[in-house]
Amino acid sequence: MVKAKFDYTGIGVRDLDHSIKFYTEKLGMQLLGRYKIKETNGEIADLKSPDGDQKLELNWYANRGEYKNGDELDHLAFEVQDVDAALSELRSQGVEVAMEPFNAGNSRLAFVKDPDGIWIELEGPKKT
Amino acid sequence: MVKAKFDYTGIGVRDLDHSIKFYTEKLGMQLLGRYKIKETNGEIADLKSPDGDQKLELNWYANRGEYKNGDELDHLAFEVQDVDAALSELRSQGVEVAMEPFNAGNSRLAFVKDPDGIWIELEGPKKT
Numbered sequence: 001m002v003k004a005k006f007d008y009t010g011i012g013v014r015d016l017d018h019s020i021k022f023y024t025e026k027l028g029m030q031l032l033g034r035y036k037i038k039e040t041n042g043e044i045a046d047l048k049s050p051d052g053d054q055k056l057e058l059n060w061y062a063n064r065g066e067y068k069n070g071d072e073l074d075h076l077a078f079e080v081q082d083v084d085a086a087l088s089e090l091r092s093q094g095v096e097v098a099m100e101p102f103n104a105g106n107s108r109l110a111f112v113k114d115p116d117g118i119w120i121e122l123e124g125p126k127k128t
Numbered sequence: 129m130v131k132a133k134f135d136y137t138g139i140g141v142r143d144l145d146h147s148i149k150f151y152t153e154k155l156g157m158q159l160l161g162r163y164k165i166k167e168t169n170g171e172i173a174d175l176k177s178p179d180g181d182q183k184l185e186l187n188w189y190a191n192r193g194e195y196k197n198g199d200e201l202d203h204l205a206f207e208v209q210d211v212d213a214a215l216s217e218l219r220s221q222g223v224e225v226a227m228e229p230f231n232a233g234n235s236r237l238a239f240v241k242d243p244d245g246i247w248i249e250l251e252g253p254k255k256t
Contacts, residue, residue, distance in 0.1 A: 001153060001154065001155075001156045002154065002155055002156055003156055004155050004156055004177060005177040005178075005179045005180045006155075006157065006176065006177045006180050006182045006184060007180070007182070008182070009137040009204070011201065011204075011244075011246060012244070013243070013244055014243065014244055015243065018243050019242065019243050019244070022223075022242055022243050023242070025129060026129065026130065026218060026221060026223055027129075027130055027132045027134075027206055027248070028129045028130055028131055028132055029134065048134065049132060049133040049134045049206070050133075051133045052133045052134050052135070052181075053180070053181055053182065054134045054135070054136075054181065054182045054183075055182075056134060056204070067244065068197070069196070069197055069198035070197035070198045070200065071244075072198065072200075072201045072244060072245070072246050073139065073200045073201030076137070076139075076184070078155055078177070090154060093154060095150075095154055114147065114150055114151070115141070115142065115143065115146050115147050115150050116139075116140070116141055116142055116147070116195065116199075116200060117200070118139060118200050120155070
């Protein structure tokens, strides 16, 4: 069993400004940060409620095309100590791998799929 | 602005036992509880990682029929003090209401939609 911590929920959005406005102005969330993602030609925003630790990530992709049914849930993210070791363990247990490990900024990321095909991000410190 | 706390992410699953097994045995989450939901003829399970507070709810519906693209994200839940007051405030701000308030067990629930149509649950204490 992989030692992991559920860290945030990533949803896909049609319009990043509009969605940030909704979650901050209507539901009182705090904007933790907003980042351009070169690799996907997109932009993300991280939010949380003032009283909570649970994070919500809004994912916008310039190249998405039409926003389709199924784009609402982007991924669920779990923190692990060692992304490569965790992926290797999950793979050996028959879990489907969606994306092999790669460095992104100061993080290392990989993706597997849950039984319904939902992308599960494994996130850990960058491997040097 | 509504005072609310992001409480959990609810995903839709094809097979509750199979998904509980995945999230507990592969990703080390703890099963907090499993509940039959009479109103939907379904069953849900709540999980969290040992080191975290973030909850994941697995939603299974007997009457779903075929599991379709778009069923992966069920809803995002926010805790509020007073569901009726929060709904009224959001409605007056032009937020689309998906389901009017109702009591369920010891809770009171209502649903609105985010800008992409994602169902947002407002949850608070039961109104007597």
